[in-house]
Amino acid sequence: MRMLSLLALLVACCLPVTAYTADDQAWRQRASAAPPEMTSDDVTEEIRFGREVAARLIGRYGLYNNDQLTKYVNLVGLSLAVNSNRPELTYHFAVLNTSEINAYAAPGGYIFVTKGAIDKMKDESELAGVIAHEMGHINGKHVVRELDIKATEGSAVSGLARLIGGGTESARLAFSKAVDKAMDTLFTTGYKREDEIQADKETVMLCAVAGYDPAGLIRYFERISAAKGKSTEVLDKTHPAYDARILLLKETKTAAAIESAVLKTYKDRFSDAMKSVQ
Amino acid sequence: MSLQLFNAARAMVFILFMMSSVSTADEFHYNNFLIGDRATGMGGAYAGVSDDPSGLYYNPAGIVYSTGRNLSASLNSYYNQTKKYDSVISGIGWERRSTSLLPNFFGIIQPLGKFKFGFSYAVPDSIREDQDQTFTGSFPTSLGQPATRYTINFNNEDTTYLIGPSLAVELNSKIAAGMTLYLYHRSNQSILNQFIALQDNTSFLWENSYIEKVERGYKPILGFMITPMDRLSIGLSLAKTFVYSSSVDVQLSKVDQTGILSLPTMIGDSTTPKYPVEVRLGAAYFPTSSLLLSADLSYYTKVENPNGDRVNVVNLALGSEYFLDKNWAVRGGLFTNMANTPELDPTRFNQEEKVDLYGMSLSISNFTRNTSVSFGGAVTTGSGKAQIQQDVSNIQNVDVLGWLIFLSSSYSY
Numbered sequence: 001m002r003m004l005s006l007l008a009l010l011v012a013c014c015l016p017v018t019a020y021t022a023d024d025q026a027w028r029q030r031a032s033a034a035p036p037e038m039t040s041d042d043v044t045e046e047i048r049f050g051r052e053v054a055a056r057l058i059g060r061y062g063l064y065n066n067d068q069l070t071k072y073v074n075l076v077g078l079s080l081a082v083n084s085n086r087p088e089l090t091y092h093f094a095v096l097n098t099s100e101i102n103a104y105a106a107p108g109g110y111i112f113v114t115k116g117a118i119d120k121m122k123d124e125s126e127l128a129g130v131i132a133h134e135m136g137h138i139n140g141k142h143v144v145r146e147l148d149i150k151a152t153e154g155s156a157v158s159g160l161a162r163l164i165g166g167g168t169e170s171a172r173l174a175f176s177k178a179v180d181k182a183m184d185t186l187f188t189t190g191y192k193r194e195d196e197i198q199a200d201k202e203t204v205m206l207c208a209v210a211g212y213d214p215a216g217l218i219r220y221f222e223r224i225s226a227a228k229g230k231s232t233e234v235l236d237k238t239h240p241a242y243d244a245r246i247l248l249l250k251e252t253k254t255a256a257a258i259e260s261a262v263l264k265t266y267k268d269r270f271s272d273a274m275k276s277v278q
Numbered sequence: 279m280s281l282q283l284f285n286a287a288r289a290m291v292f293i294l295f296m297m298s299s300v301s302t303a304d305e306f307h308y309n310n311f312l313i314g315d316r317a318t319g320m321g322g323a324y325a326g327v328s329d330d331p332s333g334l335y336y337n338p339a340g341i342v343y344s345t346g347r348n349l350s351a352s353l354n355s356y357y358n359q360t361k362k363y364d365s366v367i368s369g370i371g372w373e374r375r376s377t378s379l380l381p382n383f384f385g386i387i388q389p390l391g392k393f394k395f396g397f398s399y400a401v402p403d404s405i406r407e408d409q410d411q412t413f414t415g416s417f418p419t420s421l422g423q424p425a426t427r428y429t430i431n432f433n434n435e436d437t438t439y440l441i442g443p444s445l446a447v448e449l450n451s452k453i454a455a456g457m458t459l460y461l462y463h464r465s466n467q468s469i470l471n472q473f474i475a476l477q478d479n480t481s482f483l484w485e486n487s488y489i490e491k492v493e494r495g496y497k498p499i500l501g502f503m504i505t506p507m508d509r510l511s512i513g514l515s516l517a518k519t520f521v522y523s524s525s526v527d528v529q530l531s532k533v534d535q536t537g538i539l540s541l542p543t544m545i546g547d548s549t550t551p552k553y554p555v556e557v558r559l560g561a562a563y564f565p566t567s568s569l570l571l572s573a574d575l576s577y578y579t580k581v582e583n584p585n586g587d588r589v590n591v592v593n594l595a596l597g598s599e600y601f602l603d604k605n606w607a608v609r610g611g612l613f614t615n616m617a618n619t620p621e622l623d624p625t626r627f628n629q630e631e632k633v634d635l636y637g638m639s640l641s642i643s644n645f646t647r648n649t650s651v652s653f654g655g656a657v658t659t660g661s662g663k664a665q666i667q668q669d670v671s672n673i674q675n676v677d678v679l680g681w682l683i684f685l686s687s688s689y690s691y
Contacts, residue, residue, distance in 0.1 A: 027509045031567045031601035032645035
């Protein structure tokens, strides 16, 4: 009885709800916890995983069949990728054949922009902004960390552990489930709020370093927020509100003090590229 | 099994000074096996830690803080114990050995939305006791002549199995709650064979008893984990075994000194035994990512049972874990396993033995990215009192020494 009273007192002391953060119990993690840096095997696994997610995206929408547009999107993307902090990845860009307004990133360097999104753009800096945001998710390893994508081991110790503990098919099943979870993130739940914030911040820097006006993404958001509807349904469900994102982009741009930099929109080049789009 | 029933069974046999009682496994202690990879190395001081599959047994609330996506852990152990009773028959002592080799834990944790789901199998008690001794000399009896030879063969197997699911949830950033619901199964078989040859070399007595006991029930474990401040974790778990089905069957056969054989007699009993409420309070301090210190206090309530009352028991455990580097860790622990039997009274007969045990454990683990393998052991020792002979008030000293080695693994993916 006395012990139950003590428990009740302890619980009462701890009941006030505090804001929960993922780091609240980080001190439990022991020295053996996986290091933050990725090995080459981890990168290989990330690419394998991303390829599977990319395949599902292509399976869902199909690719927009226009070589010139695809080449153009790749050129814009690669000009951003050269400044990416993931030199171990080879980025691939493609256009999805859907009128939905959205863009998707799969781990390992696979970035997709929908036809519907491109139709809403007015200049190349807006396209660069959208691609840079998706690149921010890949550079930040948001899906990799959330789903703990890493290489399985082939060491003698892990083999012995599997022998004693019986883990064999479970890794394969876990991969399949992780891909399902990644699709959930892209279409239903969205990334974590802090991951979206990080990706938007990285957009400003990536665009500026590549010579693009980072305000391109701001103009794009202002335009599509006025056209919210069925075509923006998935985008609206999985991302923070446009005005919050626009405010963050402006603040980041100000903080980066890049107003004096010569940053371009490449409106004419964009218009020429869009002439091939029917 | 009711004490009256058992005594009646024994009364059917010859009452001689050296006829011994049948002890049914280690019912006299509650902390016979440490459970789980990390917990075993840390002396079982785990209620405040419990953030891996071992927590499914000690404090299911802790699994909320497990860091792997999916974890499985299994432990295989070998256990050996020797009990020595001094001056049992005319100054000669008895020795009983017990061994057990089995996988005694497996657990897996799976995130399930806001919850963590777990499933585990545990063997908290297992004994395979064996005594094979022959005494020669001249031993007094109540049959008009002394005995010159006494042979005892005793084999006893008693294992308890627990298997079941667990569920835990974080109520807020400081409190988590969890529950494990084990199915409980206990299986015991015991054979006692005794032979006495009398001085005239033509008379002898023989007695054989076979006891089979099966218990079925369930054991819920309710746990809480509280984080009152950074790096300090306090765990509380409550558990109790409920037996809904019990059967004890006793078969007795004997030949008396005139050579008359009594045909085997079967006696049955279905009285369900009671087990204590178990309260475990633990604290764990994580000063750095390399060092962990923990302590547990376990309390077991007293129980009144027809086959023997059990007193309150308090056990203490202290544990530590230290990472030499990110690939190697050592763990150590100290623990008690106090007897749940009352002190022996020199004026009474047929009392159960009382031996308080003290132990220490040590293990070393190797870690790779997703796996760990641990190897270690534990030693328990203690001294106490016993009353081996039936209907005789003599009390013997008894010394116990047990050791355990284990090999375990855990795997996350």
